[in-house]
Amino acid sequence: MPILSVNNIEAFYGQTQALFGISIQINQGEVVTLLGRNGMGKTTTIRSIMGLVKPANGSIHFEGKEITRWPAYRVANAGVGLAPEGRHIFPNLSVMENLIATAHNKNELDNPWTVDKVMALFPALEPRAKIKGGRISGGEQQMLSIGRALMTNPKLLLLDEATEGLSPLLRAQIWESISQLKDNHQSILLIDKHLDSLLRIGDRHYIVEKGYVVWSGDSEELRSDQKLQQRYIGI
Numbered sequence: 151m152p153i154l155s156v157n158n159i160e161a162f163y164g165q166t167q168a169l170f171g172i173s174i175q176i177n178q179g180e181v182v183t184l185l186g187r188n189g190m191g192k193t194t195t196i197r198s199i200m201g202l203v204k205p206a207n208g209s210i211h212f213e214g215k216e217i218t219r220w221p222a223y224r225v226a227n228a229g230v231g232l233a234p235e236g237r238h239i240f241p242n243l244s245v246m247e248n249l250i251a252t253a254h255n256k257n258e259l260d261n262p263w264t265v266d267k268v269m270a271l272f273p274a275l276e277p278r279a280k281i282k283g284g285r286i287s288g289g290e291q292q293m294l295s296i297g298r299a300l301m302t303n304p305k306l307l308l309l310d311e312a313t314e315g316l317s318p319l320l321r322a323q324i325w326e327s328i329s330q331l332k333d334n335h336q337s338i339l340l341i342d343k344h345l346d347s348l349l350r351i352g353d354r355h356y357i358v359e360k361g362y363v364v365w366s367g368d369s370e371e372l373r374s375d376q377k378l379q380q381r382y383i384g385i
């Protein structure tokens with residue numbers, strides 16, 4: 151049974167349809183990516199999974215249980231963690247407080263995340279522990295956003311543009327941390343624009359175009375298909 155199964159979901163913003171029937175599956179321990187140009191529906195898909203957008207049609211199952219249109223807090227409690235596009239850390243809380251504010255282990259996982267473990271995964275955060283979230287760098291905020299999601303002990307981690315706007319050096323640090331999570335069998339759904347890195351770390355990929363999944367396959371298939379890359383990703 152896949153940990154996540156998204157079945158033909160459609161979603162709207164007001165009268166405007168953003169998703170026209172998206173289906174994706176993630177197996178336990180897999181790193182799966184959503185690819186596609188700007189405005190194609192990647193974030194809307196992740197927000198639908200998280201319960202922040204209510205799909206009009208279709209269904210979402212997490213660990214075999216239907217979670218379609220559940221409120222976000224229930225999805226979070228079930229074991230889905232989100233590091234959202236734009237980071238959205240709490241600017242007036244310290245780095246430490248950001249990590250603790252929403253932390254939980256509702257599903258009583260073994261070896262739960264602690265502040266120390268997050269600091270070990272992102273050593274750059276350690277000297278910033280007492281600084282307010284709004285005063286650390288963009289890269290540190292991104293690490294904090296992922297760390298905060300990990301502190302909810304997610305069985306499935308959703309990462310929306312985890313390296314956006316960061317220098318190559320910082321991007322490399324984030325990819326390294328995501329690799330470590332993968333080595334620990336963390337299931338991850340990843341959105342990013344850096345195809346090279348996604349091909350390296352991702353097991354399988356879905357290309358989203360105008361609210362449809364137009365292609366899915368593994369890294370080898372995508373790497374070898376230049377036409378596909380040009381057509382849908384613009385490389």
Ligand SMILES: Nc1ncnc2c1ncn2[C@@H]1O[C@H](COP(=O)(O)OP(=O)(O)OP(=O)(O)O)[C@@H](O)[C@H]1O
Pocket residue numbers: 163166168186187188189190191192193194195235
């Ligand atoms: N809050 C909103 N209100 C109205 N329309 C929205 C809203 N958010 C997104 N949209 C529209 O829905 C469509 C899909 O947007 P979405 O943010 O899911 O794309 P994306 O693939 O994540 O893009 P990007 O790569 O730029 O992050 C776009 O046409 C976008 O303009």
Ligand SMILES: [Mg+2]
Pocket residue numbers: 192193194235
């Ligand atoms: Mg987006």
